[in-house]
Amino acid sequence: MVKEITINPVTRIEGHAKVTIFLDDDGSVKDARFQINFFRGFEKFCEGRPYYEMPSITSRACGICPVSHLIASAKACDALVSVTIPEAAVRLRRLMHMGQIIQSHTLSFFYLSFPDLLFGMDADIEKRNIFGLIESDPEIAKNGIKLRKFGQEIIERLAGKRIHSSDWIVPGGVRWPLTKEKGERIAADLPEAKNITISTLEKFRNMLQRFDEEIEHLGNFPSNYMGLITPDGELEHYDGLLKIIDYQGEVIADSLDPTKYKEFIAEAVEPWSYMKFPYYKPLGYPGGSYRVGPLARLNIAKRCGTPLADEEIKEFRKFGKNGIVESSFLYHYARLIEILFCLERAEEILSEPETYADRVWAKAEVSRSEGIGVAEAPRGTLIHHYKVDENGLITWVNLIIATGHNNVAFNRAVTEVAKKYVNAKKLTEGMLNRVEAVIRAYDPCLSCASHSFGSRGIDFELYDADGRLIDRNSR
Amino acid sequence: MNKVRVATIWLSGCSGCHMSFLDQDEFLMELAKLVQFVYSPLIDVKEFPENVDITIVEGAVGNEEQLELIEVARKRTKQLIALGDCAVHGNVTSLRNALREGDQAVLKRAYLELADTTPQIPSEVTPLLKKAHPLHEIVEVDHFIPGCPPPASLITYVLTELLAGRKPEMEGKAKFG
Numbered sequence: 001m002v003k004e005i006t007i008n009p010v011t012r013i014e015g016h017a018k019v020t021i022f023l024d025d026d027g028s029v030k031d032a033r034f035q036i037n038f039f040r041g042f043e044k045f046c047e048g049r050p051y052y053e054m055p056s057i058t059s060r061a062c063g064i065c066p067v068s069h070l071i072a073s074a075k076a077c078d079a080l081v082s083v084t085i086p087e088a089a090v091r092l093r094r095l096m097h098m099g100q101i102i103q104s105h106t107l108s109f110f111y112l113s114f115p116d117l118l119f120g121m122d123a124d125i126e127k128r129n130i131f132g133l134i135e136s137d138p139e140i141a142k143n144g145i146k147l148r149k150f151g152q153e154i155i156e157r158l159a160g161k162r163i164h165s166s167d168w169i170v171p172g173g174v175r176w177p178l179t180k181e182k183g184e185r186i187a188a189d190l191p192e193a194k195n196i197t198i199s200t201l202e203k204f205r206n207m208l209q210r211f212d213e214e215i216e217h218l219g220n221f222p223s224n225y226m227g228l229i230t231p232d233g234e235l236e237h238y239d240g241l242l243k244i245i246d247y248q249g250e251v252i253a254d255s256l257d258p259t260k261y262k263e264f265i266a267e268a269v270e271p272w273s274y275m276k277f278p279y280y281k282p283l284g285y286p287g288g289s290y291r292v293g294p295l296a297r298l299n300i301a302k303r304c305g306t307p308l309a310d311e312e313i314k315e316f317r318k319f320g321k322n323g324i325v326e327s328s329f330l331y332h333y334a335r336l337i338e339i340l341f342c343l344e345r346a347e348e349i350l351s352e353p354e355t356y357a358d359r360v361w362a363k364a365e366v367s368r369s370e371g372i373g374v375a376e377a378p379r380g381t382l383i384h385h386y387k388v389d390e391n392g393l394i395t396w397v398n399l400i401i402a403t404g405h406n407n408v409a410f411n412r413a414v415t416e417v418a419k420k421y422v423n424a425k426k427l428t429e430g431m432l433n434r435v436e437a438v439i440r441a442y443d444p445c446l447s448c449a450s451h452s453f454g455s456r457g458i459d460f461e462l463y464d465a466d467g468r469l470i471d472r473n474s475r
Numbered sequence: 476m477n478k479v480r481v482a483t484i485w486l487s488g489c490s491g492c493h494m495s496f497l498d499q500d501e502f503l504m505e506l507a508k509l510v511q512f513v514y515s516p517l518i519d520v521k522e523f524p525e526n527v528d529i530t531i532v533e534g535a536v537g538n539e540e541q542l543e544l545i546e547v548a549r550k551r552t553k554q555l556i557a558l559g560d561c562a563v564h565g566n567v568t569s570l571r572n573a574l575r576e577g578d579q580a581v582l583k584r585a586y587l588e589l590a591d592t593t594p595q596i597p598s599e600v601t602p603l604l605k606k607a608h609p610l611h612e613i614v615e616v617d618h619f620i621p622g623c624p625p626p627a628s629l630i631t632y633v634l635t636e637l638l639a640g641r642k643p644e645m646e647g648k649a650k651f652g
Contacts, residue, residue, distance in 0.1 A: 011519045014490055038538065039603060040487060041581025043589060045570040060567040063491020063624060111497065111517065129518040134507040142504065149500045162498055163491045163624050266591040276590060285592075398589055433519070447490045 005424065010436050012112040012129065014064050015446020019414055019435055027424040032415040032435070036446055043397045051080055051366060051392045056166035058384065058399070062447040063163055064107065067100035067155060068377030068402075070169040071238065072384040075373025077171030079259070080388060081364040088357035089173030092158060094238045095349050096169070097375070098342040099154025101237060102193070104378040105294070105335040106151060108443040109200075110144025113332060116437050117207060122430030143196045147339070150193040154346065157182045173361040180356055187350045194308075194343050201312060201336050211329065215319065217420050218438045219328030219413030222247030224280070224290035226405065227297040228258065228376045234305035235297060235341055237376040243300050244280055244290060249324045252280065258374035261383055265400070277407050278400055289408040292380025293442070294334035299324050304337070306344035312337045328413050328441045335443070338378075366392035377402040379445050403444045413438045479638060480528045482514035484548060486541045487568045487607055488534030491624040492559035493517075496531070498627035509638055527552040529637060535561045535568040535607040542604065542613065549614040554637065557610045558630070560623045560651055567623075569607040578603040621649045 008018035016038040022030045042061055049057065055073040059066035071093055078085055115128045118137065126132065134141040152162045158178060159165030168175050208215070224247065228240040242256040256264060267276040268285045279288035290296070299320070303310050316333055317323040325334070349355050366388060373384045380402035387396040417438045421431045485493055493516065497503065513524045523544065530552040536542055549555060560566035571577035582603070587594045610616050620633055629649060636643040 008521065009516070011516060011521070013516075016485070035600070038487060039581070039585075039600075040537065040568055040607075041571050041577075041585065044581040044584035045574060045577070057567060057570075060489050060491070060623070063489040063494045066489075066491065107494075107497070125519040129512075130503075131507045131512055131518070134504055138504065142501070145500050145503060148497070152498060162627075163494055267589075269586070269590045269593045269595060436519075447488075 005422065005427070005432070007432050007436060010439055012115075012436070013439055013444060013446065014107075014112075015444065017439070017444070017446055019418075019439070021418045021422055021435070023424050029415075029419045029422050029424075032411075032418040034411050034414055034439075038446065043399060046394050046397050049394050051077055051371075051386065051388050051394055052171050054384075054386060054394065055169055055171070056164075059164055059166050061399070061401075062445055064445055064447065065100060065104050065377050065379070065402075066164050066166075067097050067169075068375050068382050069384070070166060071097055071375045072373040072377075072382045074169045074171055075375065076371040076384045076386050077373070079371030079373065080366050080368050080386065080392070081171055082367045083172050083362040083364045085173040085362050086357070086359045087354060088177060089360040089362075090238070091349055091352075091355045092174050092178055092360065093169060095178075095346055095355070096155055096158050096165075097238055098346045098349075099151045099158075101151070101342050101378050102154070102339050102346075103148045103151030105339050105443075106144060106148040108378075108440070109332060109335055110141070110148070112443075113437070113440045114140070114144070116433070116440070117204075117211070117332075121433050121437060122428065125429065128433070143200065147193055147196050147200075150189055153189070154186055157186055170361065172363055175361060177358050177360045178356055183350050183356060187347070190343060190347055190350075194340070194347075197336065197340050197343060198308070201340065204333065204336060205315065208333070214329045214437075215327045217417065218434070218441060219409070219416055220326055221409075221412060221416065222326055223409055224252060224283075224288070225296035225299045225324075226280070226290040226292050227300050227381060228374070229297075229300055230305070231255075232305075233302035235301045235303075235309070235338075237342075239375075242374075242381070245300055245324075247324060247326065249299070249322050252283070258381070258383070259372040261372070261374065261385075261400070265383075267400070276404060278405050286408060290405065291409045292402060292405040293331065293378070294338050295325060295328075295331045296380065297376065298334045298337060304341045306341050306348075308344055309337055309341035312340060328409075328438055331441045331443065366390075377445075379403050379443060380405050401445075403442075403446065406442055406444065410439070410442055410444065413442070478511040479509060480513045480524075480526060481510045482523065482527045482530040482548065482552065483512070483516070484514070484523075484530060484532045484534075484544065485516050486532065486534030486545065486562070487537030488559060488561040489567075490516075490533070492533035492562075495622075495624035495627050496558075496630055499631050500627070502627075502631050506634070523547050523551060525551050529554050529556065529634075531556045531558050532562050532610060533558050535565050535609055536604065536613050537568060537607045538601045538603050540601040545610065545614055554617045555610075555614065556618045556620060556633065557616045558620050559625055560621055562610050563619050563621050564651075565607055565609045569609070572606045578605050618643060619645065619649075621651045623652050625649065 059069040159168035244252040383400040385398040
């Protein structure tokens with residue numbers, strides 16, 4: 001009798017991972033674990049580098065969300081040199097980040113997950129990918145390509161390069177302003193991007209009726225949620241305060257200063273897992289674990305703060321109890337809403353004259369020995385924390401990566417889906433694809449994650465509705 | 476017409492080179508008519524296939540699993556391309572090489588010094604190689620495309636030349652970083 005099933009590599013995700021599904025003697029699924037075998041070690045090898053190299057080096061943690069690293073890193077450096085950066089620089093960094101969220105979410109939705117939605121979880125594997133999409137539905141594929149391109153072009157028009165544009169965002173701001181002409185070019189392409197997003201949302205909403213089962217069984221469980229938010233309770237990706245809510249939407253903590261993260265976030269290491277587990281300290285571990293990313297952000301926010309996204313979030317909330325949406329599958333929906341929000345915000349920023357001010361770079365020397373920068377990356381809260389010596393050389397680095405926060409949830413989802421769908425006696429490829437599909441719903445970024453962890457995986461755990469651990473099955 | 480069989484592999488890199496590959500945007504639609512992707516993070520084939528015409532590799536060789544994969548890929552492919560600085564010369568991925576016992580030093584920092592509770596070094600994961608290697612130190616490489624990442628236009632140029640049966644001329648077209 002087969003004892004375990006391995007999915008290696010998990011495909012159509014951003015990074016290297018494998019899933020091992022453990023079976024009982026009768027062939028039923030006992031548990032599942034998630035394993036990452038790829039590690040580079042940024043926290044150590046950055047030691048000794050001048051602080052101003054950090055945005056450039058750490059953005060190489062990830063080619064999908066390098067702008068989030070640039071921003072978190074530059075904010076940590078802004079703190080090291082003790083400057084308040086010019087307002088136009090804040091606007092331009094925000095705009096660049098929006099470009100990236102648009103492209104990253106589009107990649108996840110169109111290039112990686114949409115083939116499962118369109119062709120079905122059991123479709124032929126030759127077809128079930130972006131190239132199959134190009135062949136069978138070139139219009140949809142072209143929309144995905146155009147939308148991702150729009151996001152990438154925002155970055156390129158600001159910084160001169162699409163990926164690792166690290167000579168533009170610098171400690172103290174950005175190196176050159178946005179010209180009116182380039183701003184107009186971005187604005188000219190915006191309506192098409194918005195139309196694509198609106199029609200995709202409509203299509204997706206209509207498709208959801210076909211996905212009752214996925215919504216119900218692809219990682220649908222209560223959890224806490226964490227993310228940055230504006231002081232008014234609106235959606236935010238660049239700055240803001242941290243908020244944590246529970247599965248019923250009750251506030252656990254509000255208005256937390258993200259630069260004081262060490263006071264309320266700690267990382268646990270389990271004997272049976274090699275991936276660190278961030279948790280909210282006052283609730284302990286594992287009760288203090290939470291989910292991050294698009295679903296969490298929409299659950300936390302009172303509203304998005306832009307007209308179309310605010311209409312759409314009302315529809316989104318209908319899928320939740322008390323308006324709190326729990327199904328992992330609906331991360332896809334949340335992602336599309338965030339694209340719409342970023343397009344609307346980008347439109348606002350581009351239309352305001354303050355965005356085009358010449359003063360964008362506050363130059364200063366190192367004046368503090370420690371700096372922390374926090375941003376909401378596409379996949380959740382990203383923390384960069386540096387210490388430097390008197391010459392501004394890095395002595396210590398800690399990075400807490402967005403994907404890492406979802407560790408508990410992520411593994412729960414894999415185990416739940418395996419238990420529901422995998423039948424070892426009549427194993428089909430589609431059963432395993434469903435396990436992969438729930439991973440895709442989280443859109444984990446394992447490039448980022450591989451900056452510093454490996455994982456031996458996770459055993460089956462059972463929580464009650466309050467997140468208390470009631471059963472753990474350890475091998 | 477038989478389509479050209481193309482594979483893409485991602486070793487120790489950041490995926491930026493694969494993203495730059497996707498930055499070819501509309502050209503991807505043209506590419507899909509000419510080539511069959513037989514192995515890639517973008518498709519669901521789990522085993523590296525036989526008889527591959529072109530394999531595009533991002534990233535340095537950082538652990539034992541990647542070492543095995545690159546050797547299998549080399550045996551089964553006609554032309555192998557090192558895409559991007561990590562594959563070409565090690566780049567950021569190889570920064571750990573400068574540290575004394577760098578493979579252990581990076582693990583100690585992440586798992587012993589930066590964990591709040593029960594710190595421990597992973598032991599049931601694929602071991603890191605002592606050093607991260609650029610591709611040419613491990614296997615023979617037919618074409619190099621430098622850049623961090625290389626621009627999409629350069630990737631398009633190389634693929635267009637190879638699909639036309641010509642040898643890409645890189646002089647003056649590429650730069651590191």
